[in-house]
Amino acid sequence: MAFFGKVLNQQLVLLLLVLVGLIVKKLRILNRESEKAVSSLLVNVLLPCNIIQSFLGEITISAEFVKSCILAILIAACIQIVSVFAGKLLFHRFPQEKQAILRYGLICSNSSFVGMPIAETLYGGVLYTSLFQIPIRFTMWTAGLSLFTNVNKKDAFKKLATHPCIVSIFIGIVLMLTRAELPKFLGDTVYSISKTTVPISMITVGSIMADADVKSLFSKSILYYTAVRLIAFPLLVYGALKLLHTEALLVNIAVIMTAMPAGASTSILAEKYDGDAQYAAQLTFASTLCSIVTIPVISLLFT
Numbered sequence: 533m534a535f536f537g538k539v540l541n542q543q544l545v546l547l548l549l550v551l552v553g554l555i556v557k558k559l560r561i562l563n564r565e566s567e568k569a570v571s572s573l574l575v576n577v578l579l580p581c582n583i584i585q586s587f588l589g590e591i592t593i594s595a596e597f598v599k600s601c602i603l604a605i606l607i608a609a610c611i612q613i614v615s616v617f618a619g620k621l622l623f624h625r626f627p628q629e630k631q632a633i634l635r636y637g638l639i640c641s642n643s644s645f646v647g648m649p650i651a652e653t654l655y656g657g658v659l660y661t662s663l664f665q666i667p668i669r670f671t672m673w674t675a676g677l678s679l680f681t682n683v684n685k686k687d688a689f690k691k692l693a694t695h696p697c698i699v700s701i702f703i704g705i706v707l708m709l710t711r712a713e714l715p716k717f718l719g720d721t722v723y724s725i726s727k728t729t730v731p732i733s734m735i736t737v738g739s740i741m742a743d744a745d746v747k748s749l750f751s752k753s754i755l756y757y758t759a760v761r762l763i764a765f766p767l768l769v770y771g772a773l774k775l776l777h778t779e780a781l782l783v784n785i786a787v788i789m790t791a792m793p794a795g796a797s798t799s800i801l802a803e804k805y806d807g808d809a810q811y812a813a814q815l816t817f818a819s820t821l822c823s824i825v826t827i828p829v830i831s832l833l834f835t
Contacts, residue, residue: 540828542653546646546734547824553738562739570736571796578732579644580700581725582652586659587704588719600779604660607778607786609667611769615639616675622760626753632679633802633812634757637794639676641761642820643668644697646737647792649730651785654831660785662701669695672797680807740796741817749818757794758819762826766791791830793819 556562562570619635626634641647643664651661673691707714714722769790773783794816802812 543824543828549731549734550738553735554742557739557742567739576696578729580696581722582729583662583700584704585726586662587708604663608664612667612671629808636676636679637798637815640672640795641792642795643789643792647789664789665697743813749814754818758822766830793823
C-alpha cells in the first residue's frame with residue numbers, strides 16, 4: 533500500500549500541475565502561440581537535458597547492463613510494431629477520419645511529457661525510458677505520420693536522426709561510456725534544467741487539454757480507445773514479458789510506458805494536416821484524465 537500511496541500522490545501532483553495548465557490557458561496567460569513556444573522549449577531543451585542527466589552519475593557498465601539496454605530498445609520496438617498492426621485491427625470499424633487519430637494514439641503515447649516524469653519518480657531515473665524513445669520516435673515519424681499525410685522516407689530518417697531527444701540519447705551514451713565528466717557549471721546547468729521538465733510538461737499538457745470539448749469527451753470510440761490504451765495494452769505487455777522472464781525493472785518500465793495516454797502530438801498533427809483536431813483533443817483529454825486513475829492501479833498490480 534505504501535507503493536500505491538506513492539504512485540497516487542505522484543498522480544495527484546501531476547493532476548494539480550495539469551489543472552494549473554488548464555487555468556492559465558482559460559485565463560489567457562497562455563495562448564496558442566505561447567503554448568507552441570513552451571512545447572518547443574520542452575522538446576528542444578528541457579527533455580534533452582533530462583535525458584542527458586539520466587546517463588550521468590555512477591552507472592556500472594557491465595555486460596549485463598549493456599544487454600539490458602539493448603533489450604529495452606528491442607522491447608520498445610516490438611511494442612511499436614504491435615501497436616501499428618493492432619491499430620488496424622482494433623479500429624477498422626470506425627469512420628476513416630477517426631481511424632487515423634485512434635491508430636496514431638495507439639502508436640504514439642504521451643511517453644515523453646507524462647511517461648518519463650512518472651518513471652523518474654517511481655524508479656529513480658529515466659535511462660531505460662530514454663532508450664524506449666528511439667523506436668517510439670521512429671514509428672511516430674513513419675507509420676504514425678503516414679496516417680495523416682504521405683511520408684518521404686528520407687525526410688522521416690532526417691527528422692529521426694536530428695530530433696533533439698534522439699541526439700541527447702547518443703550524447704548521454706557517449707558520456708556514460710567514456711566516463712567523461714562535464715565541467716561543474718555545465719553539469720549543474722543540465723541538472724537544473726532537467727528538474728523543470730516535470731512541472732512544465734504537465735502544465736503544457738493541461739494547456740493543450742483546455743481546448744477539448746468536454747461535452748463530447750466520453751463517446752463510445754473514445755471510451756473504447758481509452759480501455760485499449762490504458763488497460764488492455766499494458767496488460768498484454770506485462771503478460772508477454774512475464775512469460776519471457778524479463779528483468780523486473782524492464783517489465784516495470786515497459787508496462788508504465790505502454791499505459792500512457794494519447795500523446796499531445798495527436799491533436800497537433802490532426803490540426804496541421806486538416807484532420808479532426810477537436811476529436812483528437814478529446815481523445816487526448818479523456819485518456820489523460822482516465823490515466824490519473826489507471827496508472828496508480830497498473831503500477832500497484834503489475835509493476
